[in-house]
Amino acid sequence: xxxxxxxxxxxxxxxxxxxxxxxxxxxxxxxxxxxxxxxxxxxxxxxxxxxxxxxxxxxxxxxxxxxxxxxxxxxxxxxxxxxxxxxxxxxxxxxxxxxxxxxxxxxxxxxxxxxxxxxxxxxxxxxxxxxxxxxxxxxxxxx
Amino acid sequence: xxxxxxxxxxxxxxxxxxxxxxxxxxxxxxxxxxxxxxxxxxxxxxxxxxxxxxxxxxxxxxxxxxxxxxxxxxxxxxxxxxxxxxxxxxxxxxxxxxxxxxxxxxxxxxxxxxxxxxxxxxxxxxxxxxxxxxxxxxxxxxxxxxxxxxxxxxxxxxxxxxxxxxxxxxxxxxxxxxxxxxxxxxxxxxxxxxxxxxxxxxxxxxxxxxxxxxxxxxxxxxxxxxxxxxxxxxxxxxxxxxxxxxxxxxxxxxxxxxxxxxxxxxxxxxxxxxxxxxxxxxxxxxxxxxxxxxxxxxxxxxxxxxxxxxxxxxxxxxxxxxxxxxxxxxxxxxxxxxxxxxxxxxxxxxxxxxxxxxxxxxxxxxxxxxxxxxxxxxxxxxxxxxxxxxxxxxxxxxxxxxxxxxxxxxxxxxxxxxxxxxxxxxxxxxxxxxxxxx
Numbered sequence: 001x002x003x004x005x006x007x008x009x010x011x012x013x014x015x016x017x018x019x020x021x022x023x024x025x026x027x028x029x030x031x032x033x034x035x036x037x038x039x040x041x042x043x044x045x046x047x048x049x050x051x052x053x054x055x056x057x058x059x060x061x062x063x064x065x066x067x068x069x070x071x072x073x074x075x076x077x078x079x080x081x082x083x084x085x086x087x088x089x090x091x092x093x094x095x096x097x098x099x100x101x102x103x104x105x106x107x108x109x110x111x112x113x114x115x116x117x118x119x120x121x122x123x124x125x126x127x128x129x130x131x132x133x134x135x136x137x138x139x140x141x142x143x
Numbered sequence: 144x145x146x147x148x149x150x151x152x153x154x155x156x157x158x159x160x161x162x163x164x165x166x167x168x169x170x171x172x173x174x175x176x177x178x179x180x181x182x183x184x185x186x187x188x189x190x191x192x193x194x195x196x197x198x199x200x201x202x203x204x205x206x207x208x209x210x211x212x213x214x215x216x217x218x219x220x221x222x223x224x225x226x227x228x229x230x231x232x233x234x235x236x237x238x239x240x241x242x243x244x245x246x247x248x249x250x251x252x253x254x255x256x257x258x259x260x261x262x263x264x265x266x267x268x269x270x271x272x273x274x275x276x277x278x279x280x281x282x283x284x285x286x287x288x289x290x291x292x293x294x295x296x297x298x299x300x301x302x303x304x305x306x307x308x309x310x311x312x313x314x315x316x317x318x319x320x321x322x323x324x325x326x327x328x329x330x331x332x333x334x335x336x337x338x339x340x341x342x343x344x345x346x347x348x349x350x351x352x353x354x355x356x357x358x359x360x361x362x363x364x365x366x367x368x369x370x371x372x373x374x375x376x377x378x379x380x381x382x383x384x385x386x387x388x389x390x391x392x393x394x395x396x397x398x399x400x401x402x403x404x405x406x407x408x409x410x411x412x413x414x415x416x417x418x419x420x421x422x423x424x425x426x427x428x429x430x431x432x433x434x435x436x437x438x439x440x441x442x443x444x445x446x447x448x449x450x451x452x453x454x455x456x457x458x459x460x461x462x463x464x465x466x467x468x469x470x471x472x473x474x475x476x477x478x479x480x481x482x483x484x485x486x487x488x489x490x491x492x493x494x495x496x497x498x499x500x501x502x503x504x505x506x507x508x509x510x511x512x513x514x515x516x517x518x519x520x521x522x523x524x525x526x527x528x529x530x531x532x533x534x535x536x537x538x539x540x541x542x543x544x545x546x547x548x549x550x551x552x553x554x555x556x557x558x559x560x561x562x563x564x565x566x567x568x569x570x571x572x573x574x575x576x577x578x579x580x581x
Contacts, residue, residue: 038185039185040184043183044183071245074182075183077248080182081180082183109246114246
């Protein structure tokens with residue numbers, strides 16, 4: 001019984017240490033897409049690119065992560081007009097990361113934290129997240 | 144009168160039933176014009192459109208009456224009424240819209256100015272006038288608020304974005320009853336042309352509107368309640384009475400988004416208020432407009448129908464059909480614009496369009512306008528059959544060509560009566576317009 005609890009604690013610790021994304025380990029291609037500006041057309045474009053990658057390679061053969069920071073974080077606002085498309089991409093294993101530095105900055109401006117899409121995973125810094133992923137073998141693209 | 148209205152309603156219901164069984168343009172104008180996309184709108188999107196046009200009639204002069212032989216106002220080219228054919232920049236609009244602070248989608252704005260030569264700019268050759276200046280607050284679910292000057296919730300033909308209008312000219316009922324002209328007098332002064340005291344209403348008012356849209360399955364239900372001055376655009380009110388507007392639409396959405404969304408929409412509306420004249424016929428008069436209709440668009444087909452009724456403040460053309468300001472042949476009176484303060488009127492239109500290819504669409508519209516239906520001697524019936532074609536160079540630029548077969552009569556007067564002789568001189572009208580949206 002004690003081993004069982006030890007295993008649970010170990011699993012919880014692993015989940016805590018590596019909470020961010022269950023990357024597709026079998027992916028033959030790994031892409032990180034950057035959205036960091038205010039232009040609404042860029043929001044649509046980055047989602048289109050993610051969708052096209054999934055269609056081209058197949059969802060099991062490509063890992064796609066969209067990292068939003070700066071003004072680009074608006075893509076991950078809960079009420080974003082594209083939230084339906086985000087849901088669809090999440091269903092195809094696309095992951096979304098939200099920069100905590102940006103969240104903190106927007107909190108100061110708004111007077112409250114921005115409400116984010118349920119599938120957005122906070123990361124300490126968007127740009128650092130991209131660097132980390134590149135070091136892991138991801139190709140970084142800013143559409 | 145009640146019997147006649149009942150009969151009209153039955154006809155409308157039958158036509159709507161027919162259209163419902165078959166299949167027009169269905170878009171949610173309240174949301175498209177009043178709000179921005181949540182968290183996806185720019186701080187400032189600059190946009191606009193330009194509509195140069197050519198219009199021609201035969202220029203048939205007045206066939207009877209005190210102004211016989213002079214120019215007929217209905218065969219002249221709007222808005223200046225000085226020629227029967229020629230080029231004009233009907234509309235040239237420049238605007239900016241968005242969300243002031245992009246982090247807060249709850250506050251949107253919409254600003255649009257008219258630089259063309261039309262009833263808004265007063266026909267004075269293109270001075271700039273503000274058409275829209277509004278702020279929308281989206282903080283309360285189910286009750287958005289739009290404040291400022293903007294299109295009022297009402298007739299589909301008036302409420303729709305003009306740059307997706309399938310024709311060049313409005314239907315008779317919309318032009319006569321809803322594109323409101325504002326005068327100081329009723330036109331009974333024989334020495335005064337009774338010209339408009341400013342811009343046409345342009346289907347707009349200054350006030351506050353509560354509205355929203357609710358989605359239930361594939362249906363979208365929208366409402367709007369508005370209170371405004373009821374005195375057109377770029378003016379303050381001139382009486383203590385406020386204009387009220389009510390609007391409801393239910394639309395089954397088929398596919399797509401934006402102004403050319405595919406769907407089937409049913410709608411009804413009402414507006415009610417008072418108008419004040421300060422010169423001849425001075426006083427405060429009731430003005431009511433109501434309507435209902437449907438639009439459909441699916442694949443290559445689009446159709447629309449709308450029935451409109453009016454009570455009070457009926458724009459009644461000009462004396463003898465002459466151009467306002469012209470003296471009659473005996474030199475005893477000046478032709479003026481006229482307003483029947485207590486008249487009634489109604490009208491309807493039916494539209495069908497078919498896209499032959501992605502580039503070419505053919506359109507057919509029949510519209511009827513019955514003016515002054517409550518006074519037999521003053522009643523006039525106008526009907527127009529419009530045949531149109533639209534050639535799309537691309538998604539945002541097109542050429543529109545319209546041929547309007549126009550007829551008018553005084554149904555309760557003898558065919559030899561001067562009124563009917565004058566109306567017999569109403570020419571058909573050919574128009575061509577280029578449109579680019581940017």
